[in-house]
Amino acid sequence: MKIEEYENGIVIRDTVDFDLKDIFECGQCFRWNEDTDGSYIGVISGKPVRVYKTLNDIYIKGASIADKDFFNFYFDLDRDYGKIKEELKSDSVLKEAIKHAEGIRILSQDMFEIVISFIISSNNRIFMIKRTVENISRMYGSKVAFEGRDYYSFPTPDELAKADLNGLKQCGCGFRAPYVKDTAEVIAKGNVSLEKIREMDTDDAAKELMELKGIGPKVADCILLFSMQKYDAFPVDVWIKRIMQYFYLAPDVSLKKIREFARNKFGNFAGFSQEYLFYYARDTIKKEGFEK
């Protein structure tokens, strides 16, 4: 996989294990939207881009060659997902799960945006989360034009710290509005440094994140996995809970036990296996309902 310039942006040539739908719809991100032609539009680090695939080339329209390293990091291009999948396929459940989403890659997203987005995710639906994050960007971020339309960057900690509770509620934060405000303020003031938390090992980093309002074990694990490169994190949400209880564990096992079991079983690949399982669970349980 190598990145080159083309007339409207940059292109990643000869990708492997790279599918836009698998990547953008496996539950790790909220600001990528599919367009009618199958391409995806996202606002990444303040810049709107349109991404589409022809054969095995990924075109990123709106990006410049100066963003090469950024997108290499963002799409985790240096990692051999084929090798990871090969290893995980020794587990029969994962073997089946991987078949449903061969092209998943774990994105390295902006830490602050992910912190706030996953605070909003608690007891919420993906459609609502996306809408709320979009509203927050519109209200508190900055306007950027692209393809003759206006897009909005996700606000910085300083921008979001200025928000008031009513504004956040208008965005659709609901009872999470005070958590969002409090966390944005603490980070804007520099009382908590996400960069420093990223330097810690997974367990210490999770503990630090849980000091912030609105962050419990599940949300902390999502932040670690989707923005801090902690690939041994294993977020346990309702879907993972259902699929783990169905295939591996008793139906009454606690969330904490599921997390411990998975991190033991999958080790440094726990995060990758979580993504395959999440996508599989959502697709399969919904359609076939293999558990009540």
Next chain:
DNA sequence: CCTCAGGGCTCTC
């Protein structure tokens, strides 16, 4: 350890 409420909206009945 436990239970419970908590935006707002969608899906189910």
Next chain:
DNA sequence: GAGAGCCCTGAG
């Protein structure tokens, strides 16, 4: 139309 449930956390 009511009621459950949602990528869950904080308070009791």
